[in-house]
Amino acid sequence: FHKENFVFVIVHPEADYLISMRVGDILEVHVGVEKIGNTSFTILYRIYKGGHLVGQARTVHVCVSAKDREKVTI
Numbered sequence: 001f002h003k004e005n006f007v008f009v010i011v012h013p014e015a016d017y018l019i020s021m022r023v024g025d026i027l028e029v030h031v032g033v034e035k036i037g038n039t040s041f042t043i044l045y046r047i048y049k050g051g052h053l054v055g056q057a058r059t060v061h062v063c064v065s066a067k068d069r070e071k072v073t074i
Helices: none
Strands: 006-017 028-036 040-049 052-065
Touching: none
Parallel strands: none
Antiparallel strands: 006 052, 028 040, 040 052
16 A cells, blocks of 8 residues: 555445344355445445344445545546
8 A cells, every 4th residue: 555646545334233243153244346436436245144134334435645635536
């Protein structure tokens, strides 16, 4: 990252937990790109326990200039 002219910043995280999870549970997380824009993208996370959907989350990432922190095109 130190050599690039840009960085990706998380500007919005959200999560919904449908069933309780505990430390030590074996979870499977499916990760995919939900949306790509000019300066941002959204990643969707689906969390499974024993084959059942137990939660999901989203993070919105924005591409910004490493120098001045202004939005730049991906």
